[in-house]
Amino acid sequence: MSALEKINERCLDLFEDLHFKAAREWKAAEPGRKVVGFMPVYVPREIIHAAGMLPLGITGGGDQMEVIHGDAYYQSYICRIPRSTIELGVSGRLDFVDGMLFPSICDVIRNLSGMWKLMFPNVYTRYFDVPQNYIDDIGGNYYTQELAELVEGLEELGGRKITEEQLRNSIALYNENRALVREVYDFRSKQPWKAPAADVYLLVRAGYVLPVEEHNKMIREWLTESEKVDRPLRDNCRVIVAGLFCEQPPLNLIKSLELAGCYVVDDDLLLVSRWLLEDVPLEGDPLHNLSQAFLHHSEETSAKYVPTLAEKGQHLVRAVAKRGAEGVIFASPSFCDPALLDRPMLQSALKKANIPFIAFKYAENSGQMQPIREQAGTFADSIKLWSEA
Amino acid sequence: MTIAAGIDIGSGAVKATLFEVNKDGTTKWLGKDLHRIRQRDPMELAKEAYHNCLDQAGLKEDDVDYVASTGDGETIPFRTGHFYTMTTHARGAIYLDPEARAVLDVGALNGRAIKIDERGKVLSYKMTSQCASGSGQFLENIARYLGISQDEIGELSKQADDPEKVSGICAVLAETDVINMVSREISASNILKGIHLSMAGRLSRLLKSVGVDDVVMVTGGLANDTGMVAALIEDMEAQKMMMPVRRHDDSIQAGAIGAALWGAYRYERLKELDALPAAS
Numbered sequence: 317m318s319a320l321e322k323i324n325e326r327c328l329d330l331f332e333d334l335h336f337k338a339a340r341e342w343k344a345a346e347p348g349r350k351v352v353g354f355m356p357v358y359v360p361r362e363i364i365h366a367a368g369m370l371p372l373g374i375t376g377g378g379d380q381m382e383v384i385h386g387d388a389y390y391q392s393y394i395c396r397i398p399r400s401t402i403e404l405g406v407s408g409r410l411d412f413v414d415g416m417l418f419p420s421i422c423d424v425i426r427n428l429s430g431m432w433k434l435m436f437p438n439v440y441t442r443y444f445d446v447p448q449n450y451i452d453d454i455g456g457n458y459y460t461q462e463l464a465e466l467v468e469g470l471e472e473l474g475g476r477k478i479t480e481e482q483l484r485n486s487i488a489l490y491n492e493n494r495a496l497v498r499e500v501y502d503f504r505s506k507q508p509w510k511a512p513a514a515d516v517y518l519l520v521r522a523g524y525v526l527p528v529e530e531h532n533k534m535i536r537e538w539l540t541e542s543e544k545v546d547r548p549l550r551d552n553c554r555v556i557v558a559g560l561f562c563e564q565p566p567l568n569l570i571k572s573l574e575l576a577g578c579y580v581v582d583d584d585l586l587l588v589s590r591w592l593l594e595d596v597p598l599e600g601d602p603l604h605n606l607s608q609a610f611l612h613h614s615e616e617t618s619a620k621y622v623p624t625l626a627e628k629g630q631h632l633v634r635a636v637a638k639r640g641a642e643g644v645i646f647a648s649p650s651f652c653d654p655a656l657l658d659r660p661m662l663q664s665a666l667k668k669a670n671i672p673f674i675a676f677k678y679a680e681n682s683g684q685m686q687p688i689r690e691q692a693g694t695f696a697d698s699i700k701l702w703s704e705a
Numbered sequence: 706m707t708i709a710a711g712i713d714i715g716s717g718a719v720k721a722t723l724f725e726v727n728k729d730g731t732t733k734w735l736g737k738d739l740h741r742i743r744q745r746d747p748m749e750l751a752k753e754a755y756h757n758c759l760d761q762a763g764l765k766e767d768d769v770d771y772v773a774s775t776g777d778g779e780t781i782p783f784r785t786g787h788f789y790t791m792t793t794h795a796r797g798a799i800y801l802d803p804e805a806r807a808v809l810d811v812g813a814l815n816g817r818a819i820k821i822d823e824r825g826k827v828l829s830y831k832m833t834s835q836c837a838s839g840s841g842q843f844l845e846n847i848a849r850y851l852g853i854s855q856d857e858i859g860e861l862s863k864q865a866d867d868p869e870k871v872s873g874i875c876a877v878l879a880e881t882d883v884i885n886m887v888s889r890e891i892s893a894s895n896i897l898k899g900i901h902l903s904m905a906g907r908l909s910r911l912l913k914s915v916g917v918d919d920v921v922m923v924t925g926g927l928a929n930d931t932g933m934v935a936a937l938i939e940d941m942e943a944q945k946m947m948m949p950v951r952r953h954d955d956s957i958q959a960g961a962i963g964a965a966l967w968g969a970y971r972y973e974r975l976k977e978l979d980a981l982p983a984a985s
Contacts, residue, residue, distance in 0.1 A: 548982065549982040550784070550785065550786055550787075550982060551771070551785050551786030551971055551975065551982050552786065575779045575780065575787075576779065576787075576789070577779070577786065577787045577788070577789075690789070693787075693788075693789035694789050694791065694792065694827070696789070697788055697789050697792040700786070700788075700971060701792065701826075701967060701970070701971075702826060
């Protein structure tokens with residue numbers, strides 16, 4: 317087995333392990349260690365790391381877990397990720413997790429934070445709010461205060477103060493992590509035949525359960541080894557996949573897109589690892605710097621408020637140009653309010669820019685890929701055979 | 706001049722073709738091959754069929770500019786690109802009959818009605834549901850129960866004088882119907898014609914739903930079943946669908962033909978853009 321295959325296999329093992337063995341082992345390695353879970357889309361992992369804790373990404377149960385208890389908590393018109401997250405909780409799979417952060421993504425996840433508090437009263441649970449206004453004196457101050465409250469909560473949980481120096485060290489490590497993930501995305505965009513979308517997904521996903529130091533090392537090695545790979549370039553079209561920022565698609569869905577003749581050259585999967593687009597400065601007040609980065613240098617997504625209608629969807633238009641993409645595939649979880657309510661506006665922006673697109677829905681446990689292959693395949697054919705470019 | 710191969714992995718058979726396409730658009734069919742899968746590895750059969758085409762043309766792998774897969778061939782390791790089944794059948798139908806404006810692709814697992822234009826562009830389509838009663842595999846099973854070979858199905862069906870109706874909805878119910886018919890000593894001809902008419906009813910409804918109004922080209926494995934095509938024409942006439950229905954002796958190769966021709970087109974286009982994939 318090659319070094320690259322070993323990394324890919326490790327990432328797959330981490331992905332498939334719904335008992336989070338790696339995180340449990342990290343916690344057991346030293347007495348007093350704490351693990352703090354977080355849900356999509358974004359939390360400042362730097363603060364958890366600076367508290368000496370392991371940030372653990374919780375992205376639902378995927379397609380390998382049967383949801384029994386979770387369904388009892390939700391109506392049929394609610395997406396699947398909160399159900400399977402509850403299933404993870406009540407089945408004891410998260411019994412080692414000391415804290416849970418529920419970011420501001422939608423009402424369902426916000427309300428899940430309240431449910432978690434009632435269901436797991438011994439777990440530090442926080443609804444992590446983000447600004448809906450990007451003016452420094454308003455949204456900026458509000459968000460800095462939110463960050464300060466998070467610091468305070470984690471200090472209480474960990475039983476020790478978080479120093480500015482610790483925050484700066486953690487910011488530096490996560491700056492490096494974000495830069496490496498960006499490098500992976502740039503590499504895939506340049507040579508997609510060397511970086512299958514499913515492998516890239518699993519590599520970035522490994523960062524949800526591994527300490528950032530280990531993940532940074534893993535990505536560096538993956539990049540070195542992937543460069544050496546000798547895979548043939550196929551006559552595939554280049555697409556951006558959008559709408560998958562919260563509930564995760566089945567791995568087979570990502571594989572199916574490539575099998576259908578599409579190279580995925582960008583996506584909005586696992587955005588926490590690319591949310592901040594530039595390095596957070598290490599000088600000055602770390603919380604202020606994190607706040608400023610969120611306000612002025614963070615990724616556009618349907619899970620984030622966009623103040624001007626004219627700007628809506630422009631991030632996709634820019635991404636198409638930057639990545640040399642030939643079309644956009646909107647893949648969104650069923651009943652995902654942020655993705656599905658935004659979609660018409662995003663499609664309108666693409667139409668105006670003459671960028672072809674298709675759209676379909678999935679659930680994290682979708683098993684039937686034939687309709688998706690059919691849609692993606694005919695989309696790829698239409699681009700390859702009938703586009704004007 | 707471009708040399709392109711097309712490989713179509715279906716659920717019942719693997720088909721391969723090899724074409725030479727010239728700058729003026731003229732084509733020369735250099736080779737073709739077909740293997741029934743019959744529990745063998747489709748990938749091995751694809752390789753074998755491809756090499757047989759090369760042998761027929763006296764060419765080597767290095768002489769081929771583009772290997773296009775279609776059907777379930779998206780994991781063929783030596784492919785240059787993959788095209789979806791409807792896209793290739795549409796192009797293949799136009800090659801076999803330039804007047805075709807619709808394709809009825811009836812294979813081992815399902816049927817599709819595809820409306821196309823004169824360039825072979827898919828305008829709209831509709832597929833049978835996942836039930837097997839509209840498929841070639843179902844017909845093969847029935848032939849096996851009746852103890853007749855696939856080659857005999859068409860002629861026997863055309864000899865029917867009093868066809869027995871079978872369930873047009875479900876293969877399981879239809880098989881039960883057939884067992885009852887055998888016990889009532891209904892002739893094989895009348896049973897087969899009944900099945901053909903049942904399938905034809907579903908297929909003509911598909912054609913109607915996509916708004917077909919001109920020449921229909923039948924492709925896929927069941928295009929070789931003359932009894933099936935006769936039943937289709939009969940059913941369409943009964944429904945006042947008067948457009949011509951045609952088949953070709955190479956209809957079963959339509960997917961592989963279309964794949965090769967689209968592959969050649971893509972090769973030329975990528976060459977213009979200086980974006981050719983490396984030889985695989």
